[in-house]
Amino acid sequence: MVTTGAGAILRSLEAEGVEVAFGLPGGAILPTYDAWALGTTVRHVLARHEQGAGHMAEGYARASGRVGVAVATSGPGATNLVTPIADAWMDSTPLVCITGQVRSSLIGTDAFQECDITGVTMPIVKHSWLVQDVEELPSVMKAAFHLARTGRCGPVLVDVPRDVQEAALEFRYPDEVDLPGWRPPERGHPRQIAAAADRIAVAERPVLYVGGGTLNAEACGELRALAEGGRLPVVTTLMAKGAFPETHELHFGWPGMHGPKWSNWAMNKCDLLVAVGARFDDRVTGKLAGFAPGVEVIHLDVDAAEIGKLRRADVPVVGPLKPVLRELGAALAARLDGRPPRTEPWLRQLEEWREQFPLRYGESGDTLKPQRVLETLQELTASRNDVIWTTGVGQHQMWAMQYLLCDRPRSFITSGGLGTMGYGLPAAVGAKAARPDATVVCVDGDGCFQMTCQELATAVLENLPIVTVIVNNGYLGMVQQWQNMFFGERLSQVHLTNAVPNYAALAEAYGALGLTVNTEDELEPALEEALASGRTAVVDARVCDRQEVFPMIPAGAAALDLVEYEEKAGLVS
Amino acid sequence: MIHTLSVLIENKPGALARVSQMFARRGYNIESLAVGPTERPDVSRITLRVDCAQGSLEQIEKQMHKLVNVLRVRELTRGEAVERELALISVNAPPERRGELIALAEVFNARVADLGPDALVFEIVGRPEELDSFEELVRPHGVKELARTGRIGLSRASVATPQRRQRV
Numbered sequence: 203m204v205t206t207g208a209g210a211i212l213r214s215l216e217a218e219g220v221e222v223a224f225g226l227p228g229g230a231i232l233p234t235y236d237a238w239a240l241g242t243t244v245r246h247v248l249a250r251h252e253q254g255a256g257h258m259a260e261g262y263a264r265a266s267g268r269v270g271v272a273v274a275t276s277g278p279g280a281t282n283l284v285t286p287i288a289d290a291w292m293d294s295t296p297l298v299c300i301t302g303q304v305r306s307s308l309i310g311t312d313a314f315q316e317c318d319i320t321g322v323t324m325p326i327v328k329h330s331w332l333v334q335d336v337e338e339l340p341s342v343m344k345a346a347f348h349l350a351r352t353g354r355c356g357p358v359l360v361d362v363p364r365d366v367q368e369a370a371l372e373f374r375y376p377d378e379v380d381l382p383g384w385r386p387p388e389r390g391h392p393r394q395i396a397a398a399a400d401r402i403a404v405a406e407r408p409v410l411y412v413g414g415g416t417l418n419a420e421a422c423g424e425l426r427a428l429a430e431g432g433r434l435p436v437v438t439t440l441m442a443k444g445a446f447p448e449t450h451e452l453h454f455g456w457p458g459m460h461g462p463k464w465s466n467w468a469m470n471k472c473d474l475l476v477a478v479g480a481r482f483d484d485r486v487t488g489k490l491a492g493f494a495p496g497v498e499v500i501h502l503d504v505d506a507a508e509i510g511k512l513r514r515a516d517v518p519v520v521g522p523l524k525p526v527l528r529e530l531g532a533a534l535a536a537r538l539d540g541r542p543p544r545t546e547p548w549l550r551q552l553e554e555w556r557e558q559f560p561l562r563y564g565e566s567g568d569t570l571k572p573q574r575v576l577e578t579l580q581e582l583t584a585s586r587n588d589v590i591w592t593t594g595v596g597q598h599q600m601w602a603m604q605y606l607l608c609d610r611p612r613s614f615i616t617s618g619g620l621g622t623m624g625y626g627l628p629a630a631v632g633a634k635a636a637r638p639d640a641t642v643v644c645v646d647g648d649g650c651f652q653m654t655c656q657e658l659a660t661a662v663l664e665n666l667p668i669v670t671v672i673v674n675n676g677y678l679g680m681v682q683q684w685q686n687m688f689f690g691e692r693l694s695q696v697h698l699t700n701a702v703p704n705y706a707a708l709a710e711a712y713g714a715l716g717l718t719v720n721t722e723d724e725l726e727p728a729l730e731e732a733l734a735s736g737r738t739a740v741v742d743a744r745v746c747d748r749q750e751v752f753p754m755i756p757a758g759a760a761a762l763d764l765v766e767y768e769e770k771a772g773l774v775s
Numbered sequence: 776m777i778h779t780l781s782v783l784i785e786n787k788p789g790a791l792a793r794v795s796q797m798f799a800r801r802g803y804n805i806e807s808l809a810v811g812p813t814e815r816p817d818v819s820r821i822t823l824r825v826d827c828a829q830g831s832l833e834q835i836e837k838q839m840h841k842l843v844n845v846l847r848v849r850e851l852t853r854g855e856a857v858e859r860e861l862a863l864i865s866v867n868a869p870p871e872r873r874g875e876l877i878a879l880a881e882v883f884n885a886r887v888a889d890l891g892p893d894a895l896v897f898e899i900v901g902r903p904e905e906l907d908s909f910e911e912l913v914r915p916h917g918v919k920e921l922a923r924t925g926r927i928g929l930s931r932a933s934v935a936t937p938q939r940r941q942r943v
Contacts, residue, residue, distance in 0.1 A: 321792075325796060383844055
């Protein structure tokens with residue numbers, strides 16, 4: 203088939219089975235948008251800002267398990283994608299970004315809207331291509347998709363000069379990828395898996411420390427079989443929330459800076475830590491030297507470079523988690539040989555700690571507590587079949603982690619590694635595009651919401667109805683918390699006010715449903731109305747300010763030095 | 776400790792930038808770097824030296840393996856590799872000192888690459904330590920300019936099957 207470079211891009215997307223791409227046109231990508239106008243099966247969702255398009259593609263990828271696609275023009279369009287690309291890099295989200303570039307003859311001349319985007323993004327992509335010959339385009343597209351989703355998932359970028367989009371070629375989508383330097387492991391080493399099973403079989407206080415890699419590997423079933431077979435307690439990181447059912451008796455919360463005491467104690471007082479697609483992030487470990495002292499570590503990961511990067515692994519297993527966990531489960535079962543595992547006293551101990559140190563917050567006063575908003579959302583959605591939560595970054599995100607219970611994979615979508623404020627709303631739009639029948643709720647902060655709220659227009663006009671609940675304390679809440687705790691209560695540039703803008707009116711201006719909640723009595727009816735409306739809705743829940751997230755491992759402290767609750771009057775009222 | 780790495784990369788635009796950028800991003804300083812063609816036109820070889828602990832070296836190798844353009848990474852360990860470097864050294868050489876300098880050069884198998892009224896340009900190829908010694912000896916005469924290629928290396932032919940570093 204003879205077509206243009208632009209046509210080849212669309213035909214490649216079709217050949218990859220791409221259902222939807224998120225983007226915003228501009229000069230250097232015009233030929234590709236013309237190809238869209240000429241006809242394709244790929245739906246295009248028009249964002250209002252390229253950052254929104256990028257986060258939508260991320261939300262789509264995380265909700266569907268497929269590769270997200272974002273499209274932008276050269277220069278500022280491409281640089282607006284940098285934040286989503288960095289976000290996808292940190293959280294291992296499979297993403298293909300296609301950017302227009304100025305004509306080949308203009309590259310290097312500081313032409314209008316020229317930017318060396320392959321240079322700018324080099325540290326935050328798995329790989330990138332500046333396509334200089336239209337004949338290369340099909341094989342580059344093939345390689346881009348293959349690379350984004352194999353091994354450890356992540357973002358790739360394809361930069362296509364305008365003249366390359368316009369050039370003619372005989373299009374044929376290749377069957378094979380030609381990437382001699384990309385050889386992700388196909389299975390774990392049997393000897394390492396056997397060694398891991400040996401240790402787990404005799405451990406008395408083991409813990410499965412589960413990270414987001416488990417979701418990317420689609421290995422949640424294998425994880426569950428391993429945990430149940432060995433009676434192994436599970437903690438899931440923020441990125442892995444939902445990878446193991448949170449109402450399951452073997453689930454013991456979330457580790458890290460704002461994880462409950464019992465989750466952190468499980469991680470730090472165990473005798474064997476089995477890291478599954480997790481990377482010993484500083485927000486999980488606290489001070490590394492004080493993390494899980496003396497504990498033996500088994501580390502399972504598809505990325506060899508994660509093993510030993512921060513914490514030495516006594517038993518490293520490099521390989522894709524799905525077969526690794528399956529083989530490990532079988533090997534463990536063979537060693538137990540019908541004998542009950544030794545973990546029951548440990549499980550009783552963990553349950554005791556959970557009883558002893560419950561999550562709590564001050565309930566006095568008439569003002570609406572932010573935690574109450576999350577609890578109510580949990581109650582109201584518990585009976586719904588398919589709920590996807592997305593969040594921004596900050597206090598509301600941590601409360602969402604603590605109070606929402608996710609029993610299914612891909613039901614909690616958040617920015618973990620990069621901590622990108624403004625991620626939640628566009629990610630929700632992308633998630634809705636991936637799973638149109640799901641109830642998609644973005645739990646947002648007032649600071650986060652204002653960073654990407656223009657995408658309400660996308661949600662409304664593209665018929666991707668999402669509910670956004672703003673936990674509105676009028677502050678950059680997490681920054682305020684740190685100023686309170688570590689900077690002598692000197693609040694500096696964190697007060698946003700809870701009334702400007704009028705969020706409900708802003709929502710209405712975008713054609714969405716806007717509701718304001720000032721008291722606990724108003725909360726449930728408003729949330730119910732928003733959830734039942736079937737429309738894009740914004741619930742502005744005005745909560746009390748100066749509420750801190752606890753427990754907390756102060757930055758630089760060891761996990762065992764976790765501050766459970768701030769007893770100082772006024773902070774937890 | 777200084778380690779020498781021999782890296783085969785695809786001969787593609789940006790491949791060298793990706794390697795050097797990875798070092799910068801992860802906070803490792805490259806001591807020397809030489810890049811050039813190999814027996815295969817589509818493959819280039821980088822020989823680079825980095826000063827780091829053994830643990831960091833493993834991390835560097837793993838991170839390099841993740842780069843799509845990188846085909847192979849090997850450490851060239853002392854004794855198992857042939858290493859060479861080339862230097863061009865321009866030295867002050869008024870006519871009365873020329874003889875002395877040229878005699879010195881002969882000891883090191885250095886060649887006179889160019890001769891001017893009051894300067895000589897030497898060309899020397901050898902083990903990097905030999906170049907260091909030669910540089911040291913001509914320095915008192917006044918080195919005007921100096922350029923070294925950085926070392927390149929190959930496994931010794933006498934090492935039958937080069938030990939591949941165990942990848943965990």
